[in-house]
Amino acid sequence: MNGNRRHWPRQQVSVPCLVDTPENGEGASSARILNICPGGVMLEADQAFMPGQRLTIVLEHGPDALLFESMGVMTGFVRWNQIADPENPSHYHVGVALERDLPRRIFMTEH
Template sequence: MLEKRKWPRFACLEPCDLLPVTNNAAKRPSRILNYCFNGLLLETDIPLGTGQYIKVDVQGNALGNKVTGIGKRVGLVRWCSTRPVQSSDCFEMGIEMLGGVSDEVLG
């Protein structure tokens, strides 16, 4: 089935820090698997609930991706699922970035 998306996605393996916006939450190392204008596909070792707000801090420079250096952004968890069996200790999350990821993605 062909996916219909408003914005194109770009693959990357960009390291980032994930901070759930909850009391006593700790920063977690994560990575961005792909991104588009208004969202990210994150891989992390903790599951988060749909509707939970997070802060994402991207400071790397892997492969010159346009997502690099966006700094800290706030996002909303849209879905969370376990990775395939070979990576069962990881979770994938679809994150809607509030305010978009980068205006440069469209250019």
């Protein structure tokens, strides 16, 4: 048995976004979506998020943002959080399980 527990393959993207949490009184922070699958996204962010924390992800304009069509705002829960680069400990990768699966047509688009 391998250690990969993924339900779906990932599609690499680079989509700037803003990430906010209900308890954040400082407003949304900038991040980037690095990959997507029907049930989630992986973010690159300058702050850590706690597993179980609810996030709102608002897409910014960019060439890959067109893949999301009408999915301008997504909500989900943090599944995991890790330092992206040990030499830059304020840079994180964050796995987010979406509350609503992304439409399958997003994954049929040639990239």
